[in-house]
Amino acid sequence: MRRYYFPIIHNGETQADEAGELLGSAELAIQYGARVARDIAGDPEYDRRAGTVVIVVDSAGAEIVRHSVGRGGAAG
Incomplete structure (x- = not known):
């Protein structure tokens, strides 16, 4: 098992993932x-x-x- 992190960039700001997932x-x-x-993307309040x-x-x-949110896949 390895730890992976999933930071999110939203409106140009990075939201760090301090805990990650094994x-x-x-x-x-x-x-x-x-x-x-x-x-x-499924959140009704999400700003596309x-x-x-x-x-x-x-x-x-x-x-x-x-992964681009709401665009159906991974980004290059």
């Missing part, structure tokens, strides 16, 4: 990050113009992927 693989972390992005992004980061601080 997950068995980078693939599970990517899936978890996508689920977080879907949950945010906010340009929100969920970032998946490993315990060494390396960025694995970015």
